[in-house]
Amino acid sequence: MLLRLLLCCMLATIAPSALAMTLYKSTDANGVVFFSDRQTPGAQAFVIQERRVEPVRPPLLQRPPASYPRQAYRYPLPWRGGPFRLSQGPNGSFSHTDAKSRYAMDIAMPEGTPIIAARSGVVVKTENEQIGRGNDASGNFVRVQHDDGTQGVYLHLKQGSVNVRVGQRVAVGSPLGLSGNTGNSSGPHLHFVVQQSTAAGLVSIPYEFNQPVGVLPNFALGN
Numbered sequence: 001m002l003l004r005l006l007l008c009c010m011l012a013t014i015a016p017s018a019l020a021m022t023l024y025k026s027t028d029a030n031g032v033v034f035f036s037d038r039q040t041p042g043a044q045a046f047v048i049q050e051r052r053v054e055p056v057r058p059p060l061l062q063r064p065p066a067s068y069p070r071q072a073y074r075y076p077l078p079w080r081g082g083p084f085r086l087s088q089g090p091n092g093s094f095s096h097t098d099a100k101s102r103y104a105m106d107i108a109m110p111e112g113t114p115i116i117a118a119r120s121g122v123v124v125k126t127e128n129e130q131i132g133r134g135n136d137a138s139g140n141f142v143r144v145q146h147d148d149g150t151q152g153v154y155l156h157l158k159q160g161s162v163n164v165r166v167g168q169r170v171a172v173g174s175p176l177g178l179s180g181n182t183g184n185s186s187g188p189h190l191h192f193v194v195q196q197s198t199a200a201g202l203v204s205i206p207y208e209f210n211q212p213v214g215v216l217p218n219f220a221l222g223n
């Protein structure tokens with residue numbers, strides 16, 4: 001124990017200043033081991049190399065995804081009818097790849113399906129005149145600002161079907177328009193996204209429906 005303690009102390013004092021050093025080990029009459037940097041008769045020589053110690057680096061972390069407070073609000077399905085299937089989910093490689101649409105969900109449904117507000121708020125923007133692909137990838141849409149500042153956006157609606165106006169307050173279940181296939185849409189569907197305003201502009205944030213999409217019980221079959 002003493003030996004170890006001595007050695008540790010010496011290493012601690014010597015190591016920072018020397019790359020290599022010779023120490024001499026001797027034992028006295030009482031059996032106590034000494035180390036010295038001076039050679040004495042009968043001493044055993046040790047060459048102590050200072051080890052090059054790699055600096056400790058924190059483990060490489062992947063850039064953490066932007067953190068959003070988990071939304072307590074669960075969105076009721078924003079349509080009447082169905083069940084319909086999710087055709088593209090969050091991070092979908094087809095078009096849910098940028099900040100504005102990363103957490104969007106696409107639900108395939110026949111054109112003309114009633115689209116209803118999934119959360120109450122105030123309509124802040126609409127588009128109702130686009131035909132087909134048009135000039136805006138969103139097609140016809142309704143943007144609703146919720147009371148917590150987030151916005152729900154209902155895209156690709158049928159031309160002429162939007163029946164709310166900017167400034168109008170909507171409740172959960174209020175009709176907004178009819179689903180369509182306008183803008184950058186490869187088939188009739190609703191693109192529903194929740195967005196938040198940030199310094200970098202509007203970004204989509206994760207949300208959850210209050211029930212699974214497309215797996216509603218099929219009452220007709222008694223399941």
Ligand SMILES: [Zn+2]
Nearest residue numbers: 104105106191
């Ligand atoms: Zn989409």
